[in-house]
Every structure is written in C-alpha cells, then in structure tokens.
Amino acid sequence: MKQSYLVLSRKDNWVRPYFKKYKKLLALVLFLGFLTFFCGSALMFTSGFLISKSATQPWNVLAVYVPIVLTRAFGIGRPAFRYAERLGSHNWVLKMTSDIRLKLYQSLETRATRAKEEFQSGDILGILAEDIEHIQNLYLRTIFPTLIGLLLYVFIVVAFGAFSLPFALLILLLLGILIVFLPLASVAVNQGRSYRRKAKRHVLYNELTDSVLGVGDWQYSGRYEDFLDHYSQSLKAVRQEEASLNRSKRIQGTIVQFVFGWIVVAIYIWVGSYFYQTNQDNLNWIAAFVLATFPLMDAFGPISQGVAELPMYEDSTRRLHQLPIPSDKPEKSVSEEVLAKLTGKIDVKDLSFTYSNQTLPIFTEFDLTIHPGETVAILGKSGTGKTTLAKLLRGDLLPSKGEITLDGLSLEHLEPSMSKVIGVLNQAPHLFNTSLYNNVQLGNLNASEEEVMRAISQAGLDPVIAKLADGVQTLVEEGGKRFSGGEQQRIALARILLQDTPIVIIDEPTIGLDPITEKSLLETVFKELEGKTVIWITHHLLSIEHADRVVFLEKGQVKMDGTPEELSMRDKHYQALLALDYV
Structure with missing residues (x-):
C-alpha cells in the first residue's frame, strides 16, 4: 500500500527543507496572495456599492466620495499585489528548484559511473524533465493557492460571523465543499489514473531514449517504421490516460461552478433579507456583497484541481528519495x-x-x-x-x-x-x-x-x-x-x-x-x-x-x-x- 503524501512529506529531505530555508519569502508570497484576492473582492464590493448609491442620485458627490477613492485604491492594488505575488512566488520556486537540481547533480555525482548503471537515461531524463517540474507545480498550483484559499476562507467566515452566526456556518459549509470535500474526493477518484499516466510517461521516456540512442541500428536493420509504430503506441497509451484525467477535471470544474453559484445565491438572499430588515436604505449593500463574491472564484476554484495532482507530486518525491543523498559534511580532500x-x-x-x-x-x-x-x-x-x-x-x-x-x-x-x-x-x-x-x-x-x-x-x-x-x-x-x-x-x-x-x-x-x-x-x-x-x-x-x-x-x-x-x-x-x- 502506497504511503500518503503527508506521511512521505514528514520524511522528506528534498522538498520540505526549503519551507524553512525560504520561510520569510514564503510568508511574503502568501500575504501578497491574500492581498491580491482581498483587493479584487474589495474592488467589486466598493464598485457595487458605488453603482447602487449613485443610482439613488445623492444630493452631494461627497456622499460617494469614499467609495470612489476606495474603488481606485483597490483597482490599483489588485494588479500591483498580483504582480508582486507572482514575482515572489516564482522567485521562491526558482530558488527551490535550482537547489533541488543542484542537489540532484551532486547526488548523481557521488555515484558517477555507478549512477549510469543504476538508472536508465530515461529515468534521469524523467526526473529532470518531469519530476522536478511536478515539484515546481506543487507549490505554484497546489501549496500556494491552497494556503491563500485557507486564509481567505477563515477571513470570510469570521467576517460573516460578525453579521450572522448561522449564515457564517452556512458559508463555512459551502466553501468547505470547495476547499476540503471536493479536493479530497478528486484525489480519491483520480489517484489511480494519475499513477498510471505517470508510470506510462516514464516508460515512454525510457523507450524513447533507448530507441534514439540506437536509432542507427533501427534504420540499418530496415525496421525504422517499427520504431515509429512502437513509440506511437506508447504515446497513445499516455494520451488515453490524459484524456481520462481531463474528463474528470471538466466534471470537477462543473461541480465547482455549481457550488459557487449556490454561494452567490445564498449571499444574495441573505444580504437582501438582512439589510431589508434593518433599514431599506441599506439595500445598496446587496450589489456590493454579491459582486464581491465573484473574484473569490479565482481563489477557490483552482484548489481542487491542484490538490487532485498530489499523487503525481507524491510519486515524484518518492523517486527523488530513491536517489542517494549527498552528505552535508565537507568532503575529505587533500591539499x-x-x-x-x-x-x-x-x-x-x-x-x-x-x-x-x-x-x-x-x-x-x-x-x-x-x-x-x-x-x-x-x-x-x-x-x-x-x-x-x-x-x-x-x-x-x-x-x-x-x-x-x-x-x-x-x-x-x-x-x-x-x-x-x-x-x-x-x-x-x-x-x-x-x-x-x-x-x-x-x-x-x-x-x-x-x-x-x-x-x-x-x-x-x-x-x-x-x-x-x-x-x-x-x-x-x-x-x-x-x-x-x-x-x-x-x-x-x-x-x-x-x-x-x-x-x-x-x-x-x-x-x-x-x-x-x-x-x-x-x-x-x-x-x-x-x-x-x-x-x-x-x-x-x-x-x-x-x-x-x-x-x-x-x-x-x-x-x-x-x-x-x-x-x-x-x-x-x-x-x-x-x-x-x-x-
């Protein structure tokens, strides 16, 4: 039975150490990511309020001056924080993958020719071209979006709790479907497909490198077409698994849209009833709250798809752990x-x-x-x-x-x-x-x-x-x-x-x-x-x-x-x- 990713991560010495090594940059990236979506949602919030308030034809422009200023501020802040977050996250990931590649080369160098005997060229190519890319995507597509989504999740539930505890619990449940239930269900459904696709891709790497290294012999023996047919069959098997995963992703995306639609409807109904009961003049807030919900789709939508790829990251991490670990101690050498x-x-x-x-x-x-x-x-x-x-x-x-x-x-x-x-x-x-x-x-x-x-x-x-x-x-x-x-x-x-x-x-x-x-x-x-x-x-x-x-x-x-x-x-x-x- 395969170890779960969480169990494997506790023993990880290829990926986990970089959380500590670059912890300040990681904290900055998460904070910038939170501010990006906060500004996006706040921009729609103030814009919705400004539109509704302006439609009532206030007697003085000063009545809408604050939302005008906030709309401009959040409008500028959203792309600025987004740009800074992208720079920070990619800088973090490039530093991490650079360290992993250096560690990989040092690991193989410790074995020199022994590495060639223990690993096929396709295995090394698979680690360099695919496994390290998977580790890179682990942060960009899973860890960063999930952590930022959880920060927003807590903030939104607490914010609604200040108005209504029952409604805050309803939002807790609905967003929990997007952040917790759907990602776990997706992992359970697609885990086997992800492993099969990755295994077939590694077979493809090995067969391709082996055939290319001997392409002259394929040609001299008159079996060049056999080489192409054999490779095409292997490639077809990989594409079949990818098509199956893509269908699952489309279904998953439809479910996310459906659940998010219910969240929008729930907020619309709650805001209308809540502010109507308090003061009919506050109905301007309906557009503010409803429109503020839509930018959050960009924050919560990718989480389930990112978490669904955890099996690939788990397998990539396991393959890296099969390599020898270069010693951190200085090598003994002579002058x-x-x-x-x-x-x-x-x-x-x-x-x-x-x-x-x-x-x-x-x-x-x-x-x-x-x-x-x-x-x-x-x-x-x-x-x-x-x-x-x-x-x-x-x-x-x-x-x-x-x-x-x-x-x-x-x-x-x-x-x-x-x-x-x-x-x-x-x-x-x-x-x-x-x-x-x-x-x-x-x-x-x-x-x-x-x-x-x-x-x-x-x-x-x-x-x-x-x-x-x-x-x-x-x-x-x-x-x-x-x-x-x-x-x-x-x-x-x-x-x-x-x-x-x-x-x-x-x-x-x-x-x-x-x-x-x-x-x-x-x-x-x-x-x-x-x-x-x-x-x-x-x-x-x-x-x-x-x-x-x-x-x-x-x-x-x-x-x-x-x-x-x-x-x-x-x-x-x-x-x-x-x-x-x-x-």
Missing part, C-alpha cells in the same frame, strides 16, 4: 601541495567486487601493485574485469572489500580531486559541438593559449589542423563527426595531456581503427605519456613493446605478470596469444 607531489604509485590490496545485479564476483581477494612511471598492459578475456578494474581505480565503483590507495592515500580522500589525479582516454571520448580548441581546453580551463596549442601539437594534430580553413577554431560538430576516429582520439589525447595527471588510464582507445592508424596513435600516446603511470587496457598484444609490464587477468586473479620479454620467453600461454596477434 594542492600533496596532489603536486603524487608519484602515481597504485596499491590494490585484498580487493573483492561483485555487481549488484550479479551473484558471481568479478574480483576476489585481488592484489596488484603498479609502480610510479610504469606502463602496465592489462589483458584478459571479455568479462574478466579489465574495465571494471579501471572504474574501481577511478573511484567510479566501490569495492565490496579491500582497498585501493594512490601513493598511500585512500580514494575516499582523493575522490573530490580525482580529475587532477587520473586521466582517462577511453574507447569513445565525447567531443562537444564547439571548436577543436575548446574541446582540448576542457582538460584544463585555466591553461594558457600557449599550453593548449602545445598539447594539440604533442597529440600529433598539426597536420590535421594545417588542412583546416579555420584551424583550431574549426567546429568538431556533434559527437566529433567532423573528424575521423583516429583524429578524435588525438583530440582526446591532447585534452589528457593538458590535464597533466600523474596517472592515465587508456581503455582500448584503438577499437575500430585500422592497423596503421592504431600503431601511429599508440606511438604518439606512449611517447607523450612517458614518465607517467599508465594503465593500458587492451584486448590484444599488438604494440605490446610499449608496455613495461603485462598483467593477464583470469577469474578475478592475476594469471600472468611480467615484462613482455620475460613472458615471451617462458610463458606458453603468452606465446600463443602473441602468435595469434602477429599472424
């Missing part, structure tokens, strides 16, 4: 002086790791030491943990047991500064749709133009740039498609060189390249990374002469470990692998 002295020594001790969705461990009591300035080639069959080891070294994955230290420092201390410690050249480096120069400068935004150009030159990009009309200012286009695979890797290498970290992980960067391009790229890579600790993850032994040491993984353990020369002389398994690659 710049310590970072500058790192030599690049890596120690892996008693390491065990198992993916959460698997039962078999990748590593069990695994040990490995990599010395400063050493180039180590990590080989092994697919699934033996080569890339997993790289992620563990980067801190993107946490070991189930054991520890990893860099120069004796734990990854926990180094994690906030990991980009200054380890650089990564992977299979598919992402190049942004900006200039080649800007893509390289991402490695170090504080680097001078001279340093950027030196890194570009070291990466062997000078012949490429010489052929470009705009040189280093040439746009690489989305995903770097302006350049070949080898050129993209060289741009990524220039970024790594500019980053200038003591440790570099090379994760099979030559996959998909022809042998000549592969050899040329690797020669450049190892030449420019000389002196750094390099972990080279590779699937074959071509160009293995660049490695100082070869480590072969099998079943979570080191099966072979030695220099290329040593292994080629004494290890039959290595000799067989070497023969396969150099046939």
Whole structure:
C-alpha cells in the first residue's frame, strides 16, 4: 500500500527543507496572495456599492466620495499585489528548484559511473524533465493557492460571523465543499489514473531514449517504421490516460461552478433579507456583497484541481528519495601541495567486487601493485574485469572489500580531486559541438593559449589542423563527426595531456581503427605519456613493446605478470596469444 503524501512529506529531505530555508519569502508570497484576492473582492464590493448609491442620485458627490477613492485604491492594488505575488512566488520556486537540481547533480555525482548503471537515461531524463517540474507545480498550483484559499476562507467566515452566526456556518459549509470535500474526493477518484499516466510517461521516456540512442541500428536493420509504430503506441497509451484525467477535471470544474453559484445565491438572499430588515436604505449593500463574491472564484476554484495532482507530486518525491543523498559534511580532500607531489604509485590490496545485479564476483581477494612511471598492459578475456578494474581505480565503483590507495592515500580522500589525479582516454571520448580548441581546453580551463596549442601539437594534430580553413577554431560538430576516429582520439589525447595527471588510464582507445592508424596513435600516446603511470587496457598484444609490464587477468586473479620479454620467453600461454596477434 502506497504511503500518503503527508506521511512521505514528514520524511522528506528534498522538498520540505526549503519551507524553512525560504520561510520569510514564503510568508511574503502568501500575504501578497491574500492581498491580491482581498483587493479584487474589495474592488467589486466598493464598485457595487458605488453603482447602487449613485443610482439613488445623492444630493452631494461627497456622499460617494469614499467609495470612489476606495474603488481606485483597490483597482490599483489588485494588479500591483498580483504582480508582486507572482514575482515572489516564482522567485521562491526558482530558488527551490535550482537547489533541488543542484542537489540532484551532486547526488548523481557521488555515484558517477555507478549512477549510469543504476538508472536508465530515461529515468534521469524523467526526473529532470518531469519530476522536478511536478515539484515546481506543487507549490505554484497546489501549496500556494491552497494556503491563500485557507486564509481567505477563515477571513470570510469570521467576517460573516460578525453579521450572522448561522449564515457564517452556512458559508463555512459551502466553501468547505470547495476547499476540503471536493479536493479530497478528486484525489480519491483520480489517484489511480494519475499513477498510471505517470508510470506510462516514464516508460515512454525510457523507450524513447533507448530507441534514439540506437536509432542507427533501427534504420540499418530496415525496421525504422517499427520504431515509429512502437513509440506511437506508447504515446497513445499516455494520451488515453490524459484524456481520462481531463474528463474528470471538466466534471470537477462543473461541480465547482455549481457550488459557487449556490454561494452567490445564498449571499444574495441573505444580504437582501438582512439589510431589508434593518433599514431599506441599506439595500445598496446587496450589489456590493454579491459582486464581491465573484473574484473569490479565482481563489477557490483552482484548489481542487491542484490538490487532485498530489499523487503525481507524491510519486515524484518518492523517486527523488530513491536517489542517494549527498552528505552535508565537507568532503575529505587533500591539499594542492600533496596532489603536486603524487608519484602515481597504485596499491590494490585484498580487493573483492561483485555487481549488484550479479551473484558471481568479478574480483576476489585481488592484489596488484603498479609502480610510479610504469606502463602496465592489462589483458584478459571479455568479462574478466579489465574495465571494471579501471572504474574501481577511478573511484567510479566501490569495492565490496579491500582497498585501493594512490601513493598511500585512500580514494575516499582523493575522490573530490580525482580529475587532477587520473586521466582517462577511453574507447569513445565525447567531443562537444564547439571548436577543436575548446574541446582540448576542457582538460584544463585555466591553461594558457600557449599550453593548449602545445598539447594539440604533442597529440600529433598539426597536420590535421594545417588542412583546416579555420584551424583550431574549426567546429568538431556533434559527437566529433567532423573528424575521423583516429583524429578524435588525438583530440582526446591532447585534452589528457593538458590535464597533466600523474596517472592515465587508456581503455582500448584503438577499437575500430585500422592497423596503421592504431600503431601511429599508440606511438604518439606512449611517447607523450612517458614518465607517467599508465594503465593500458587492451584486448590484444599488438604494440605490446610499449608496455613495461603485462598483467593477464583470469577469474578475478592475476594469471600472468611480467615484462613482455620475460613472458615471451617462458610463458606458453603468452606465446600463443602473441602468435595469434602477429599472424
């Protein structure tokens, strides 16, 4: 059984804290909202009295001077307070959603690559595009209107109570239908529909992102129409739920209009009888009271529809609560002086790791030491943990047991500064749709133009740039498609060189390249990374002469470990692998 929104809100640490953080602005928004509707109702009240009083042809204009002034004052006050309330409420909401987005990014950043494994791209897109928008609307369409409506509710009942207690109780009942009964009934009726629509929208996000990421394969397989049909069916299911909710909203709106009509009739009858009994000259007040009722429709009407959307807010809040909560405590980190002295020594001790969705461990009591300035080639069959080891070294994955230290420092201390410690050249480096120069400068935004150009030159990009009309200012286009695979890797290498970290992980960067391009790229890579600790993850032994040491993984353990020369002389398994690659 699902928790109610009220129960969930007591444990909320994503939305509720901002009530306290911005409480002064919240109080101001509610006060301005109350004044907006008060001025609107008072404007109609004084206008109604002024019209009725003027129709009696008073002998002196001073008899209607006060309502004239009040009409002008309330006429100016209503849009002024409305504008100020809108500015305040949207300012409040934008501050709150900005904080939530920052908290979301920090939450995902604490898991880095782990977040990609635990959440589909569609889930993250759903949170960013829909859940945070729902939280934003929670305030603009539910909380603010409801609180302002309750303030007016109390004020109106008390005001009528000053004239007649029985009539005040009748207004208490009729307005209670709009503010309490109808919203609760709407939640009960539409809760299931709201959950179904939201669930189907999240399925749509996941299917769409998954299909778009693989749209090339849909097209190459000749099933592009199937992709469109499949997406259309999912979209149709969402629209059916939305149509059902819209019908319910129309019925709800009709009921609100009906109840409000009875309120107007009740006030008309009461005002007429009340003032007729006291003094017939006071019948001018009938138009004042009746007309003052109509602006209140704008205050009470949206409440039921806003409260009816609580199930969506509840589900959005629950999804946010499934994310890791970033710690408010300052992260442990090392000083710049310590970072500058790192030599690049890596120690892996008693390491065990198992993916959460698997039962078999990748590593069990695994040990490995990599010395400063050493180039180590990590080989092994697919699934033996080569890339997993790289992620563990980067801190993107946490070991189930054991520890990893860099120069004796734990990854926990180094994690906030990991980009200054380890650089990564992977299979598919992402190049942004900006200039080649800007893509390289991402490695170090504080680097001078001279340093950027030196890194570009070291990466062997000078012949490429010489052929470009705009040189280093040439746009690489989305995903770097302006350049070949080898050129993209060289741009990524220039970024790594500019980053200038003591440790570099090379994760099979030559996959998909022809042998000549592969050899040329690797020669450049190892030449420019000389002196750094390099972990080279590779699937074959071509160009293995660049490695100082070869480590072969099998079943979570080191099966072979030695220099290329040593292994080629004494290890039959290595000799067989070497023969396969150099046939």
